[in-house]
Amino acid sequence: MSTVAANAPGVAGSGLADVAASEASLRRFLHGLPGVDQVGLEARAATLGTRSIKTAAKAYAIDLAISMIDLTTLEGADTVGKVRALCTKGRTPDPTDPTTPRVAAICVYPDMVATAKAALRGTDIQVASVATAFPAGRAALPVKLADTADAVAAGADEIDMVIDRGAFLSGRYLDVFNEIVAVKEACKRPDGSYAHLKVIFETGELQTYDNVRRVSWLAMLAGADFIKTSTGKVAVNATPPVTLLMLEAVRDFRAQTGVQVGVKPAGGIKTTKDAMKYLVMVNETLGDDWLTPHWFRFGASSLLNDLLMQRQKLTTGRYSGPDYVTVD
Amino acid sequence: MAKKKNIEEPVKASGLFTYAPAPESPAAAGDIATSYGHFIGGEFVDSSGSEALKTVNPATEQVLAEFAQGTDEDVDRAVAAARKAFADWSALPGSERAKYLFRIARIVQERSRELAVLESIDNGKPIRETRDVDLPLVAAHFFYYAGWADKLDYAGFGPSPKPLGVAGQVIPWNFPLLMLAWKIAPALATGNTVVLKPAETTPLTALRFAEICRQAGLPKGVVNIVTGDGRTGAALTAHPDVNKVAFTGSTPVGRAIAKQLAGTRKKLSLELGGKAANIVFDDAPIDQAVEGIVNGIFFNQGHVCCAGSRLLVQESVQDELLDALKRRMATLRVGDPLDKNTDIGAINSAEQLARITALTDAGEAEGAERWSPTCELPGTGFWFRPTLFTGVSQAHRIAQEEIFGPVLSVLTFRTPAEAVEKANNTPYGLSAGIWTEKGSRILWMANRLKAGVVWANTFNKFDPTSPFGGYKESGYGREGGRHGLEAYLDV
Numbered sequence: 082m083s084t085v086a087a088n089a090p091g092v093a094g095s096g097l098a099d100v101a102a103s104e105a106s107l108r109r110f111l112h113g114l115p116g117v118d119q120v121g122l123e124a125r126a127a128t129l130g131t132r133s134i135k136t137a138a139k140a141y142a143i144d145l146a147i148s149m150i151d152l153t154t155l156e157g158a159d160t161v162g163k164v165r166a167l168c169t170k171g172r173t174p175d176p177t178d179p180t181t182p183r184v185a186a187i188c189v190y191p192d193m194v195a196t197a198k199a200a201l202r203g204t205d206i207q208v209a210s211v212a213t214a215f216p217a218g219r220a221a222l223p224v225k226l227a228d229t230a231d232a233v234a235a236g237a238d239e240i241d242m243v244i245d246r247g248a249f250l251s252g253r254y255l256d257v258f259n260e261i262v263a264v265k266e267a268c269k270r271p272d273g274s275y276a277h278l279k280v281i282f283e284t285g286e287l288q289t290y291d292n293v294r295r296v297s298w299l300a301m302l303a304g305a306d307f308i309k310t311s312t313g314k315v316a317v318n319a320t321p322p323v324t325l326l327m328l329e330a331v332r333d334f335r336a337q338t339g340v341q342v343g344v345k346p347a348g349g350i351k352t353t354k355d356a357m358k359y360l361v362m363v364n365e366t367l368g369d370d371w372l373t374p375h376w377f378r379f380g381a382s383s384l385l386n387d388l389l390m391q392r393q394k395l396t397t398g399r400y401s402g403p404d405y406v407t408v409d
Numbered sequence: 410m411a412k413k414k415n416i417e418e419p420v421k422a423s424g425l426f427t428y429a430p431a432p433e434s435p436a437a438a439g440d441i442a443t444s445y446g447h448f449i450g451g452e453f454v455d456s457s458g459s460e461a462l463k464t465v466n467p468a469t470e471q472v473l474a475e476f477a478q479g480t481d482e483d484v485d486r487a488v489a490a491a492r493k494a495f496a497d498w499s500a501l502p503g504s505e506r507a508k509y510l511f512r513i514a515r516i517v518q519e520r521s522r523e524l525a526v527l528e529s530i531d532n533g534k535p536i537r538e539t540r541d542v543d544l545p546l547v548a549a550h551f552f553y554y555a556g557w558a559d560k561l562d563y564a565g566f567g568p569s570p571k572p573l574g575v576a577g578q579v580i581p582w583n584f585p586l587l588m589l590a591w592k593i594a595p596a597l598a599t600g601n602t603v604v605l606k607p608a609e610t611t612p613l614t615a616l617r618f619a620e621i622c623r624q625a626g627l628p629k630g631v632v633n634i635v636t637g638d639g640r641t642g643a644a645l646t647a648h649p650d651v652n653k654v655a656f657t658g659s660t661p662v663g664r665a666i667a668k669q670l671a672g673t674r675k676k677l678s679l680e681l682g683g684k685a686a687n688i689v690f691d692d693a694p695i696d697q698a699v700e701g702i703v704n705g706i707f708f709n710q711g712h713v714c715c716a717g718s719r720l721l722v723q724e725s726v727q728d729e730l731l732d733a734l735k736r737r738m739a740t741l742r743v744g745d746p747l748d749k750n751t752d753i754g755a756i757n758s759a760e761q762l763a764r765i766t767a768l769t770d771a772g773e774a775e776g777a778e779r780w781s782p783t784c785e786l787p788g789t790g791f792w793f794r795p796t797l798f799t800g801v802s803q804a805h806r807i808a809q810e811e812i813f814g815p816v817l818s819v820l821t822f823r824t825p826a827e828a829v830e831k832a833n834n835t836p837y838g839l840s841a842g843i844w845t846e847k848g849s850r851i852l853w854m855a856n857r858l859k860a861g862v863v864w865a866n867t868f869n870k871f872d873p874t875s876p877f878g879g880y881k882e883s884g885y886g887r888e889g890g891r892h893g894l895e896a897y898l899d900v
Contacts, residue, residue: 131541133750
């Protein structure tokens, strides 16, 4: 798992080390990135969505998608029982078919980390936790850092932080940058290792594609291990064009710095067909290097059951109903 | 972007997961007869001659059908049928003509899968394009001109403009059904009757369209289809009872037709070759520009008269752009046109393949550097890898001549003025593309480019409402939009 220690020298060696030296230099850099043409980006995403994934390719893609899921419950009504049930589902998504792969991670609020960690003992399923005053991110920095440290102390393997969209939209890029750096530091464990940091942009609130490209670079420069579209709590969450743009950003970032960053679209991806479209985007934009759960994730809760139903259809030749997969 | 580190990234073919074949069923094309005659006076009739031509599937080289080589007598019969139908058809109220056009448009939509598959089989272009581009545009053209049929008085050509009479139309093989729609829809909307000759390598969809005319109950003789090669076309354009000639095809043939018609009272519109410049400035949206370049030259195997076959890139972003372009080209899927995942299909004919091969060989011989992604090509059929030439100068043949294949020549420039100068430095003037984030530069450039169509931050976008046509050796007259009506009205 990459850490700041692994990340920093790459950035330093790429001539980008001084980018965040001042508000002005950071702004100059972000505004100097190539623009995004809305029509062209959306057309490209739509074209990739027309790829026809059948038979062997579909079977492969379904298993890959299952293994990339961050199975998520982020509700005020979450209970210990609910989280344990979700963890069980993550370990054995389809009890009728032991060949079904496990999900990548279970994503919960910080107070549920210990429960999830205990329930997942003995597996390689990660526990991800949304910290930093998720989903609004409207709290003082010390509170966000405490939130993060608490989740890490409880055993979280991955931290999904939200950025301060207000700061970004008002042009205080350096504040956003510094906050990400600080949260990353709060991900540090006593043994010196770091929890994996995923930075959530809430792209639906950032509105423009130019903003999405800028915030992607901003987060990567600040040391994000993953960039993630959204919280799943607003009207517009992950969309294919936004995800495609972020895939292009991580591709360009690696070409320039040598540092690889993961991507996680989240929210609103509910069907196998949707998931296939995202995998095709990864396949044709980044290729093999990102087509693993280590570098690409789906933030989803209801997607898994649709994937399981499609999987059953491929193995049995028949469509079953929603009662042939478990509700949690 | 900050200066890019020169990372030698291996350009590799697309990804870990190979898409399983997703073939469209050839049976969806419907029954293809073993031999076809002409469509004259609302009936399928035999040719008066005995000569027959063959149309092959360019992806398999299998013969699909035989069709008639139209004789002078066939052309005569077809023109006579069109003349006979003209009186009643032109006398119909525009709103009545519109009903037929709307009906044709709807039938095209209903039968679009059949037509898309048939077009793909006959032409070699991928089903993805016939399904998503050609057929929707064909229907859109009929819908659009149906809308004009009862509003001609308000089209800006004076009160009650009159049709010309019989239109003789000759269309190419690159967009068989779309070019048919571009020609037939405005002709019928304005009250003309037509005799159309499809290209000799792609007659099948035009003949299927004849069935649609019958299904729509179109009065007999309003649309006539005569098949054959250039001889039939020459007989049609020369016919004394044809009032209007519309031709889309190569510049040499267009020039011959212009000579043939000089001194007659026939009205002529020509849509000929092109060598479009696709101009990329250093502030362009790079990822979208790459898509536009790919779409500009590899769409329809580059068999597009307005293809962006010359990439003019600002020197400062040359390396970055070419790296991105090569990376993108490596993901293009070449192969079976009926596979829904195919991006680049077959070259239309052995003859065209030979021409592309000869011109690219000339490019290498003249010192340009050639690059293609490594992709497997099928064993049979006519195929050509997407190809990029760098180090091209204006003096190279590949920068001057229309290749009409998936071959892109890359040139560079330093200033906007130089870009304009190089873009215009060709005998053609059909289309151009500009890629920049600066709106004022787009307008500045568009005013100076000698091209009938200038796309900004996009390429190869077509719409029935937008006029299309060329400057210089790219022809004259416009198709599409309100301007497209003028070619078929006595104004």
